[in-house]
Amino acid sequence: MNNGKKLVLSALLLALVQVGFLGWMIVGRAAVLRDGREVLLKVEPVDPRDLLRGDYVILNYDISRLPLSMIADIGEVRHDLVPTHSVTVRLRREEDGYWRAGGAWLKTPPNPAGADEVDIVGQVPSLNLAHVDGEVRVTYGIERFYVPEGEGRAIERDMRVRPFGVRAAVSSSGTAQVKALMDGENMLFEEPLY
Template identity: 55%
Template sequence: MTGKRLIIAALMLGLVQVGFLSWIIAGRAATLRNGKEVLLKIEPVDPRDLLRGDYIAIGNNISRIPVKLIANIPPGKFSSDDTSLVVRLKKGTDGYWQPTAAWFGQAPAPAGPDEADIRGHVAEGWDLRSPDVTIAPEYGIERFYLPEGEGMAIQNDMRVRPFGIKLALSANGTAQIKALMDGDKTLFEEPLY
């Protein structure tokens, strides 16, 4: 009887693990398929990861958020906590989305039809005292992996003409990179699965 219980427990554990991984993959695919599309301008950093190959490290127009955009900093608060940050984006005339406001925790109202919210994370210790200071939230979109041998060429091209990333944003502001853009041309698109 103990052998049967052990086999049943192992099968149940395996089913739970497969179910959990499927849930993660399906959630990412749902965001890529149904999320609101946002285009951000990017700038080059370093294109190589020894374990995963070529990538472009993405610095973009929401990588640094001026403290003056954060609407809910409590009086007398001098530095950030380890917390989430919601950044409200609005589409610019050039097609790229720009930050217009930010809040620690939650936005006070949903984004309008021509706006989008992206959720990031701010590490502890960023200076909040001066409106001229910027903080650097992480959104989980800081790297885009490319086929081997493509990273350096794209990195060099990024220095001479504008590139962007097309994001898909879920309803709660979680971002997934949907495509790497060279102007209006799609260079690489993320597969759903």
């Protein structure tokens, strides 16, 4: 086989690997949206703009700030310098329909979530747990929601005067995806499956 054919074959193989990887990402996201357990999370907004994708709303959740006392196994790692670390947060549905944190673990929870509970996995940023008191910030990968151009600022303004929420799907492994942005009971925008 000459060098030209090897180069073409290598380029085709590389293209197939890239397409396969992108397909795997899309199918994984769609599987969470389709099969994940749906939860409603209360949001707090910040509104920037992405030059490539347009307007989006950065969403902060009440589950994004956890008291360190809520992390049940914090004592087991308290004196270590912890790099970005996974945390499992157990959500429980409240009477108002929103799901809120009921417990958290840096390691695997000691028992599975109950019928009215969902475990969502987030990331704790780098911090020295031995010197931190109060709260820890957790990100879940659902802090950004894209909206049609020109609508981000209006949504941000409205979020400051009335309650907004996000319907999110959470897979059995704890991965979350935003399904819809809610203005009270009304769905503003729904995320397409693909």
